[in-house]
Amino acid sequence: MIRRWIRRRFRWLLPEGRLEVLPGATQAAGEVFLVGAGPGDPDLLTVKALRLLGKADVVLHDRLVSEPIMNLINERAQVIHVGKERSNHSVPQERINEMLVEYARAGNCVVRLKGGDPFIFGRGGEEIETLAEQGVRFQVVPGITAASGCSSYAGIPLTHRDYAQSVRFITGHLQNNTANLPWQDFVQNRQTLVFYMGLVGLPIIAEQLVAHGMSSDMPVALVSRGTTPEQAVVTGTLETIAAKVEDSGVRAPTVIIVGEVVQLRSRLKWMEPGTASPVE
Numbered sequence: 267m268i269r270r271w272i273r274r275r276f277r278w279l280l281p282e283g284r285l286e287v288l289p290g291a292t293q294a295a296g297e298v299f300l301v302g303a304g305p306g307d308p309d310l311l312t313v314k315a316l317r318l319l320g321k322a323d324v325v326l327h328d329r330l331v332s333e334p335i336m337n338l339i340n341e342r343a344q345v346i347h348v349g350k351e352r353s354n355h356s357v358p359q360e361r362i363n364e365m366l367v368e369y370a371r372a373g374n375c376v377v378r379l380k381g382g383d384p385f386i387f388g389r390g391g392e393e394i395e396t397l398a399e400q401g402v403r404f405q406v407v408p409g410i411t412a413a414s415g416c417s418s419y420a421g422i423p424l425t426h427r428d429y430a431q432s433v434r435f436i437t438g439h440l441q442n443n444t445a446n447l448p449w450q451d452f453v454q455n456r457q458t459l460v461f462y463m464g465l466v467g468l469p470i471i472a473e474q475l476v477a478h479g480m481s482s483d484m485p486v487a488l489v490s491r492g493t494t495p496e497q498a499v500v501t502g503t504l505e506t507i508a509a510k511v512e513d514s515g516v517r518a519p520t521v522i523i524v525g526e527v528v529q530l531r532s533r534l535k536w537m538e539p540g541t542a543s544p545v546e
């Protein structure tokens with residue numbers, strides 16, 4: 267126990283190239299696992315993700331990974347927060363990429379834990395590009411993306427034979443509050459739109475969709491903190507949603523679902539407020 271603590275505490279004093287393989291590291295070269303943690307409910311983790319949290323030597327995690335999931339990380343692991351907030355990057359992306367390389371080269375089983383799915387608005391591709399360039403072994407473990415988790419827990423099927431034959435995931439993070447997105451493509455019939463990172467830009471998103479021809483009566487749902495016990499859903503239309511959301515006081519993270527499918531929620535909602543992980 268004491269030997270292990272000393273080894274971990276002073277590992278950075280060892281000359282480069284001589285960093286020790288921590289207990290539990292599976293191979294001398296180390297490996298990085300880019301793992302999706304899903305939107306919040308720990309029961310939505312994949313079995314592979316859960317197994318990796320049990321054996322990781324180092325976990326670098328984002329801000330949006332929920333506390334119950336963080337509690338599943340083994341006690342031996344070194345846990346490092348590298349999360350980003352709107353306009354506040356606690357660790358620059360380049361440094362995160364370097365840290366992954368360094369920890370893996372030191373022989374560790376490194377888990378890069380990200381909210382949702384690492385390949386959807388998660389910069390996961392950039393991180394493994396660096397690993398590929400540097401010859402570091404890696405695997406990608408998909409997670410349930412916020413659109414899937416939130417729509418399921420809100421009782422809104424994203425496609426439905428009667429209402430929508432396609433679905434688009436869109437970033438609602440508008441650069442300098444300008445709506446530089448291909449709005450014309452978004453206003454086709456029988457399509458569901460899911461905006462990530464759209465809470466701040468919601469009034470502009472609603473305004474632009476109407477300006478490009480979508481009916482102002484189009485149903486909209488905003489899902490806040492989906493799949494967690496704090497999940498809240500605000501429904502309205504393109505005309506009413508911005509004011510309703512402002513009145514509700516709901517907080518990020520949120521996804522915004524736009525389309526006829528939203529009306530199904532009145533019949534299909536199943537999650538009771540204040541609950542999550544309904545499987546005992």
Ligand SMILES: C[S@@+](CC[C@H](N)C(=O)[O-])C[C@H]1O[C@@H](n2cnc3c(N)ncnc32)[C@H](O)[C@@H]1O
Nearest residue numbers: 305382383388411412462463491492519520521
């Ligand atoms: C940087 S993106 C990461 C998306 C993530 N990779 C995924 O696949 O869900 C962060 C955005 O995901 C959405 N998000 C993540 N978790 C959420 C949750 N539990 N409820 C609602 N939206 C969520 C929000 O739009 C948030 O601003």
